[in-house]
Amino acid sequence: MKLKVIVYKKVDQSVLDFIQKTCQVVYFEKLDSQNYPEFLHELKDAQGILGSGLKVDKSLLDQAPCLKIVCNISVGYDNLDLTELSERGIMATNTPEVLNETVADTIMGLILSTARRMPELDQRVKAGQWGNNLAEKWFGLDVHHKVLGIIGMGGIGSAVAKRAHFGFDMDILYHNRSRNDEAEQKYGATYCSMEDLLKQSDFVCVMTPLTPQTEKLIGKREFKFMKKTAIFINCSRGKVVDEGALIHALDSGEIHAAGLDVFEKEPVNSDNPLLSMKNVVALPHIGSATYETRLKMAMLAATNLVAGLQGEIPPTWINNRIQVK
Ligand SMILES: NC(=O)C1=CN([C@@H]2O[C@H](COP(=O)(O)OP(=O)(O)OC[C@H]3O[C@@H](n4cnc5c(N)ncnc54)[C@H](OP(=O)(O)O)[C@@H]3O)[C@@H](O)[C@H]2O)C=CC1
Ligand SMILES: O=CC(=O)O
Numbered sequence: 001m002k003l004k005v006i007v008y009k010k011v012d013q014s015v016l017d018f019i020q021k022t023c024q025v026v027y028f029e030k031l032d033s034q035n036y037p038e039f040l041h042e043l044k045d046a047q048g049i050l051g052s053g054l055k056v057d058k059s060l061l062d063q064a065p066c067l068k069i070v071c072n073i074s075v076g077y078d079n080l081d082l083t084e085l086s087e088r089g090i091m092a093t094n095t096p097e098v099l100n101e102t103v104a105d106t107i108m109g110l111i112l113s114t115a116r117r118m119p120e121l122d123q124r125v126k127a128g129q130w131g132n133n134l135a136e137k138w139f140g141l142d143v144h145h146k147v148l149g150i151i152g153m154g155g156i157g158s159a160v161a162k163r164a165h166f167g168f169d170m171d172i173l174y175h176n177r178s179r180n181d182e183a184e185q186k187y188g189a190t191y192c193s194m195e196d197l198l199k200q201s202d203f204v205c206v207m208t209p210l211t212p213q214t215e216k217l218i219g220k221r222e223f224k225f226m227k228k229t230a231i232f233i234n235c236s237r238g239k240v241v242d243e244g245a246l247i248h249a250l251d252s253g254e255i256h257a258a259g260l261d262v263f264e265k266e267p268v269n270s271d272n273p274l275l276s277m278k279n280v281v282a283l284p285h286i287g288s289a290t291y292e293t294r295l296k297m298a299m300l301a302a303t304n305l306v307a308g309l310q311g312e313i314p315p316t317w318i319n320n321r322i323q324v325k
Helices: 013-020 036-043 082-087 100-115 118-126 155-168 181-187 194-200 220-225 243-251 291-309
Strands: 003-007 023-027 048-051 069-072 091-093 147-151 171-175 203-206 231-234 257-260 280-282
Touching: 003 013, 003 036, 003 291, 013 023, 013 291, 023 291, 048 291, 069 291, 082 091, 091 291, 100 118, 100 155, 100 203, 100 231, 100 257, 100 280, 100 291, 147 155, 147 194, 155 171, 155 181, 171 181, 171 194, 194 220, 220 243, 243 257
Parallel strands: 003 023, 003 048, 048 069, 069 091, 147 171, 147 203, 203 231, 231 257, 257 280
Antiparallel strands: none
16 A cells, blocks of 8 residues: 655645655645645555654644655755754665755845835836936945855755856955864855854845744844944745844844845735835745756655655665654
8 A cells, every 4th residue: 555645835746746656645725724634634544644844743743743855945944943853763864965056146136136226216207207317316336346245055055156166356354163174165155153244244144044043143232243344145934033133133234134034924914014124135035946956855855855765775864863754
């Protein structure tokens, strides 16, 4: 008999076909309050689940006694309680690398659009407010030859550094817990303390995972260190930043602007002060959202799922030191 798995996110038919060669698939294009009871019912005898964003914690796992593998279609796995999964011998996988270049493109888009105020100017032109002269008040800031500080020089951070170094002649500073020799050699990135990075950078880009150590990593103190002309970019997770402190920093002119793909609460509330600030460019958590990359991510997640259930090693297994169930 085929093993039963749940796919709880819309994926391409080719991904479903691949999984269905070896598994029986229960498919929810998305989970909502209407179909959640049905999902929980199916979970009772499911061996694998595949999707993204679902909080997989003790209370969910208590309702999934047969589960062997949880496959995220995302590189971030802050939605997973890894301790709980590992104690139960359940494998967890994510989708690193295949999205690096696409997310880096999104980040460069945020850097350029905040510095050159593209969304604001687009709205003016479309509203018929071009006028005869482009007044100085619509000027932006240069990106090329500036200093880019990357906090979290991993897969995505390195792809940003590559673009900034070769494409924009930027100087790269970075901060991690450990040195990234490759980024230093290939992109001339300079390792420095967080404080030095914040003080010296024209653009500060956060690209760490969300962990207990990185929650509110950037707060009041960090914004105070930044230049008044600094542009802050967050494409990691909203909770890595103290959103109240960010609002204050933008409001009070402590920093110049922000480009945000992620928010403390998603979808962001329509009355969030960040959304009414002209110096904020806001995106709806679409860092990796191209057809090509989302397909690669879903296929990698499916490959993990099938491998794990067939007793093979999933290619991107996170808790790979556990005694498997
Ligand atoms: N907006 C979007 O759509 C997307 C968001 N993301 C987010 O981006 C995150 C990063 O992805 P990716 O680049 O693939 O991950 P990587 O694991 O490749 O890189 C993360 C980097 O963060 C550093 N880091 C981790 N903890 C700390 C810390 N406490 N202080 C300083 N640096 C730290 C790591 O270095 P070291 O271990 O040496 O500290 C590493 O260099 C994901 O976890 C996800 O949350 C990812 C994809 C898309
Ligand atoms: O947020 C997206 C991810 O892949 O992580």
